[in-house]
Amino acid sequence: MDISSRKITVKEVGPRDGLQNESVFVPTADKIAWINQLSRTGVSYIEITSFVHPKWIPALSDAVEVAQGIERAPGVTYGALVPNARGLERALLANIDDAAVFMSASETHNQKNINKSIEDTFPILKETAQAALAAQKTVRGYISTVFGCPYEGNVKIDAVIRVAENLLEMGIQEISLGDTIGIAHPRQVQEVLEVLLKRFPAERLAMHFHNTYGMALANTLVSVEMGISTFDSAVGGLGGCPYAPGASGNMATEDLLYMLHGMGMTTGIESTKMLEAARFLQGKMGKKFSSHQMQIGE
Incomplete structure (x- = not known):
């Protein structure tokens, strides 16, 4: 497949997935200012916060204030993570555009993350x-x-298929496939997508790679070559999962843009503005971000 000139959708998840595991609370005003900067980069989707109970994710305990305080740019979809119907009520009051529900393909991680079995999670997500x-x-x-x-280690593809089929039957428009602990490699991504793309249209799937072993960009390239055109990433390579010990951050948005644009693909995002947004948050958080572009200071 010729991937040059392909249009790729990059969904910025830094304000939620990037910050949720941080021990230092980023002040609400700084979050709002950062999201406003992201809105001016040309990105079409920003996941701005989580409406999971603040007790579980204190770093995002200001979800309502953030969602109500940002300046909404035309053409940008503002999404948020919602765990259940109660969380959705708060999200709707805050006027989010897109609700992201979540669960795991593995039973143990689902129990740790949601405190429920996979089977018991389905009706909750359906209601939401x-x-x-x-x-x-x-x-x-x-x-x-x-x-x-x-x-649990390896997760059987049948488990992924079962969860994906249930989510799509609920009316969910897009499934984001998560490499939660960042262990996937290109051959594994290819093998998984070869199975899934026989069952689900490529336009209904997004990829969400973490970069624990430095494989996120390579995995993205394989996914693009197989027809996937939507990817989640976070400014600076921020992120991690509180229920996935050892997991490092997300694929860095600025590194992803460098690869995509360099290969002739289009995203609609201005790389220089995304880097400015990364530098702004890095300064507010007082720590060096892990992305390659932030490391070299360009």
């Missing part, structure tokens, strides 16, 4: 998704541990 759709919102679904689980 249908309520969001009734409120005229779009819904995407995250599947964690697609390429491996920190507790």
